[in-house]
Amino acid sequence: MNLLEVENIGKNFGGVRALDEVSLMVDKAETLGLMGANGAGKTTLFSVIAGHLKPSNGIIRLKGKTITGYRPDKVCRLGIARTFQIVRPFIGMSVRENVEVAILFGNSGYDSASSLGDRAMDILDDVGLQGLSETFAGKLTLSARKCLEVARALATGPEILLLDEVMAGLTPREVDDMIEIIQRIKLQRRLTIVIVEHVVKALNQLSERVVVLHHGKIIATGSPQEIAQNIDVREAYFGASDT
Amino acid sequence: MTALNGILKDRVLLIFLTSLVLTVFVPDLFGSYWAIVALNLMMWVSLTQSWTLFSGMTGYISLGHVVFYGIGAYVVASTFKVLPLWVSIPLGGVVAGVLALLVAIPVLRVRGPYFVILTFGLAELVKYIVLNVETSIGKSSRLLFGAPTIETLLYIMIGLAVIATLMTKLVSQSRFGRGLSAIRDDEITAETVGVPVVKYKITAFTLSAVIPGMVGGVIALKSTYFEVLQVFNPVISFTVVTMAIIGGSGDVRGPFMGAAFLLLLSELFWATIPQIYMILVGLFLIVFVVFAPNGIAAILWPARSRDSQ
Numbered sequence: 001m002n003l004l005e006v007e008n009i010g011k012n013f014g015g016v017r018a019l020d021e022v023s024l025m026v027d028k029a030e031t032l033g034l035m036g037a038n039g040a041g042k043t044t045l046f047s048v049i050a051g052h053l054k055p056s057n058g059i060i061r062l063k064g065k066t067i068t069g070y071r072p073d074k075v076c077r078l079g080i081a082r083t084f085q086i087v088r089p090f091i092g093m094s095v096r097e098n099v100e101v102a103i104l105f106g107n108s109g110y111d112s113a114s115s116l117g118d119r120a121m122d123i124l125d126d127v128g129l130q131g132l133s134e135t136f137a138g139k140l141t142l143s144a145r146k147c148l149e150v151a152r153a154l155a156t157g158p159e160i161l162l163l164d165e166v167m168a169g170l171t172p173r174e175v176d177d178m179i180e181i182i183q184r185i186k187l188q189r190r191l192t193i194v195i196v197e198h199v200v201k202a203l204n205q206l207s208e209r210v211v212v213l214h215h216g217k218i219i220a221t222g223s224p225q226e227i228a229q230n231i232d233v234r235e236a237y238f239g240a241s242d243t
Numbered sequence: 244m245t246a247l248n249g250i251l252k253d254r255v256l257l258i259f260l261t262s263l264v265l266t267v268f269v270p271d272l273f274g275s276y277w278a279i280v281a282l283n284l285m286m287w288v289s290l291t292q293s294w295t296l297f298s299g300m301t302g303y304i305s306l307g308h309v310v311f312y313g314i315g316a317y318v319v320a321s322t323f324k325v326l327p328l329w330v331s332i333p334l335g336g337v338v339a340g341v342l343a344l345l346v347a348i349p350v351l352r353v354r355g356p357y358f359v360i361l362t363f364g365l366a367e368l369v370k371y372i373v374l375n376v377e378t379s380i381g382k383s384s385r386l387l388f389g390a391p392t393i394e395t396l397l398y399i400m401i402g403l404a405v406i407a408t409l410m411t412k413l414v415s416q417s418r419f420g421r422g423l424s425a426i427r428d429d430e431i432t433a434e435t436v437g438v439p440v441v442k443y444k445i446t447a448f449t450l451s452a453v454i455p456g457m458v459g460g461v462i463a464l465k466s467t468y469f470e471v472l473q474v475f476n477p478v479i480s481f482t483v484v485t486m487a488i489i490g491g492s493g494d495v496r497g498p499f500m501g502a503a504f505l506l507l508l509s510e511l512f513w514a515t516i517p518q519i520y521m522i523l524v525g526l527f528l529i530v531f532v533v534f535a536p537n538g539i540a541a542i543l544w545p546a547r548s549r550d551s552q
């Protein structure tokens with residue numbers, strides 16, 4: 001059984017069809033890359049899955065159970081965590097407190113067996129933010145904020161992680177660090193990841209399968225190598241096929 | 244139980260609560276004039292403390308909290324001599340809580356300035372509904388003969404101030420309080436990490452209405468008459484917000500400092516030069532918002548805040 005199933009999802013914003021009959025399956029422990037030009041519907045799809053937007057039509061299933069239209073907090077407690085492309089930390093809290101809130105309210109639940117602070121520090125260790133634990137989130141650099149997005153999502157104890165352009169705006173060096181972090185947490189926690197990324201190198205290294213969205217429709221699915229050769233994808237990106 | 248342990252270990256809170264309770268000696272030591280001043284102080288402490296439970300923690304600024312105070316006063320006045328006060332005063336709190344629960348569902352859908360205006364408008368709406376009901380049954384105002392003495396009312400009000408303080412403190416230290424702070428910082432992120440934002444906002448709003456409902460009932464008894472336009476006066480809402488801003492709402496002592504400060508100001512100027520009083524209140528409000536947004540409490544007891552580091 002597929003862990004996550006998206007079936008014929010459509011989303012209209014007024015007259016604009018942002019998502020048009022999108023269907024995809026994500027297997028347990030798989031990393032699925034999602035690519036497409038700006039406005040292709042990638043973030044909209046994440047928002048629909050995570051419950052921030054209600055789809056106009058279609059069904060979303062988690063382990064066979066329909067979760068379409070659930071509120072975001074409920075989706076989170078069922079084990080789907082997302083990050084935001086435009087980072088949204090709790091700016092009035094320290095980095096550690098940001099993560100603590102996610103532990104307290106997320107899917108894993110807080111049993112007070114180990115101290116909340118210790119658990120938060122473990123997660124911050126995993127993403128390399130341990131040195132900034134007491135810094136206020138509003139004071140962080142962009143790359144640290146991106147790491148915090150990942151840490152906060154991890155802290156909710158997800159099975160599925162939806163990463164929305166966590167590498168956008170990072171330097172090549174920072175991109176390498178982020179790729180390493182994602183690979184490490186995926187292995188450690190047997191995570192299933194759906195990742196939206198413009199950094200092609202990251203998609204190639206991380207994902208086993210890539211889905212390409214164009215004007216709200218899926219135009220190609222395949223391994224990163226297959227996608228690189230796909231004529232439709234080239235047309236969508238470059239406007240002409242020169243193979 | 245762990246929450247109770249936390250309270251017992253919190254020296255600042257214990258000292259603060261003890262000083263509230265010591266107010267019981269004011270009538271004996273300083274006479275009835277100061278007993279009324281003490282009663283007013285406890286009233287504002289209760290109201291402001293309750294207001295911070297919701298507005299301070301979630302960042303949703305309610306400009307209509309007088310509606311809960313007014314409805315509590317109405318319950319006590321309309322059941323006076325019908326129900327004993329130990330029933331009618333808590334009943335005022337319950338009715339205020341139920342009213343909050345009912346209005347929370349539509350009101351909490353909107354955010355920011357729209358929420359502020361909506362709470363204000365809603366309080367005015369309830370005021371005129373009550374006014375029309377009273378007029379239609381031929382009661383332009385109600386006299387409450389045989390109300391308890393000022394001393395008794397002061398003791399009740401001290402109790403309410405203590406409960407309001409404890410409630411706010413307990414909430415702020417709980418998982419629930421963490422969730423509310425998360426909502427204040429970023430509601431979208433809060434729900435993304437699993438905070439049940441709708442349930443939490445409604446719960447906090449309802450909790451913050453109960454004490455004001457009971458305070459309103461006690462104040463109706465203090466003035467020995469009930470007049471709709473007086474107990475639903477929007478200036479009461481504005482005063483609560485002003486006290487929370489001037490005192491600060493990040494610390495249990497903040498609402499007390501704000502209430503004490505404004506009462507002191509009014510003792511000094513209101514009776515003699517009332518025009519100056521309102522001008523001063525306005526000036527202080529501006530000064531605090533611009534230069535000390537975390538209030539007197541943050542100046543006297545600087546804690547870790549988002550501006551430090």
